[in-house]
Amino acid sequence: MPRLLTPLTRAVTYTRWLHLVVTVILPLVMAMVFPGLTDASPAEWLLIAVQPVPLLVLLAALVPAARTAEGLQARLMLFPGAHARDGAGSPGDDHGVSAAPSASWNDRLRTGIWLVLRLEVGCAVAAVSNVMAGLCLALIGAAFGDPGVSAAYPLPGTGWWYGLLAVADLAVLLAFVTVVGALMARAAAALLGPSAKERLARLEERTERLLERNRIARELHDSIGHALTLAVVQAGAARAAGDPRFTEQALGAIEETGRAALEDLERVLVVLRDPARPAGARPDLREADRLLESARSSGARVDAEVSGPLEKVPGPVSREGYRMLQEALTNAVRHAGPLPVGVRIGVEDARLRIEVRNPLPEAGKGTGLRGGGSGVRGIRERAALLGGEASAGPEEGIWRLRVDLPLG
Known part of the structure; x- marks a missing residue:
């Protein structure tokens, strides 16, 4: 049981969450121009999620420093260290992630893949977080006698058991974020790791x-x-x-x-x-x-x-x-x-x-x-x-x- 609760006490769990969620800023800004955020259909939401991909690929290909920026962010937010206050590393640890600019087309390709992966996973995490957080709020309202707290999640009746479901909902969300964050840390080491020339x-x-x-x-x-x-x-x-x-x-x-x-x-x-x-x-x-x-x-x-x-x-x-x-x-x-x-x-x-x-x-x-x-x-x-x-x-x-x- 203590091992299951350990991720809740690690700052890196939440920095990974933030690192992924902030990627939705770009598609949301672009969606304000087209196709809009009001009454968007599922197809339009899919378009919003993939719309920035060409821009990110172009950024990785034409701006070598993009790899430096992504590498520094990954070091700080995806890996434990002094900044994460868990004593598992030091500020000088690079965790296998390079902060050098792209020096070859292979570096540019891997940086482009990382940017697209981070965008899509970030959109998915943001969507799941939004749904689970809204449901949790509705369950808490029903537990305290107000089943209409969230219009998006109307619940039949009220009762204290809704509080238990709210805790379970939050636990599932945290488990999802923890697993996805760990997988993204591994992906960062693979895609943003040093090139053969750097090694x-x-x-x-x-x-x-x-x-x-x-x-x-x-x-x-x-x-x-x-x-x-x-x-x-x-x-x-x-x-x-x-x-x-x-x-x-x-x-x-x-x-x-x-x-x-x-x-x-x-x-x-x-x-x-x-x-x-x-x-x-x-x-x-x-x-x-x-x-x-x-x-x-x-x-x-x-x-x-x-x-x-x-x-x-x-x-x-x-x-x-x-x-x-x-x-x-x-x-x-x-x-x-x-x-x-x-x-x-x-x-x-x-x-x-x-x-x-x-x-x-x-x-x-x-x-x-x-x-x-x-x-x-x-x-x-x-x-x-x-x-x-x-x-x-x-x-x-x-x-x-x-x-x-x-x-x-």
Whole structure:
């Protein structure tokens, strides 16, 4: 029983009713010109209901914004949401209904069908509402002793039972309006829903958002992970050494690494707070020395070889190469410890090649960079997005990471 009465408490039931009933304004206005509203025959009422159809079809075909207007109305009046005060949605919900103007003849066709459907269903709902409301008024009058309240529905006699019939009449009307409103909401989603072009645009937009989120996650992982790893390693080395001079150097390195990480974090937060604002300049391979010095300051023995004009590497490739090198050095410091780390950065044959290698700490244990980790996986993803490739794995007691990126 409570479920049957639920539609009576939902504002959307009545907004759907209103959305349909207001469509009769147009045919009634046109009927005042022809054929008139006085003593209209059934055939004339049928003519009144279909008379606006050519105008609506022409409107849908010639005015692309008609789809926008109908879509916005459908969102507000046919679907639950904050405006309907039932907590089932939010003002931003589109419920599968587009508010974009018609962009193709298919959109115009579907908009025309919707306008005609809304007109005819609205006329039917208005007619049924008028009949049922008039009958309900007559039944209430008969229940209170006046059977002639409505001349259109004369009733024999009076009696309290007419009150029960009035309640039943009203219940039937509300049930009819509820069912028709629900069906029209489904029709709106089908006829006013996004076109194939709009769905593709939404999918592309969603893909761009996901890619941006992944890029930001990688930025935070590489930058903050690198800084924390070096800070932990340097702090541990300083405590173990017990040398005030070494401790001073370690604290200075931690400070510099932390400051660089804060700059990276602020740059990412600027993008998250206001996507329209351009992000600050990201570091690239021309600043590779900073990474190498940070790794050396943590106690690692880094032997680096740089060849080729790094300043001529395109910006996107150089920036992503910097992050790949940063992640590789972070993992080397984390897993290899004080063992020597070899780094080679070369630009040749229109390609950027990066190689980081370190001896495995112990056979079967502490295998340096772990191919299944998120760090190496992130490097592979970055390389793939740039049309290159990355590989990592043990080779004769050496853990070796190779990155090969095209400069084009």
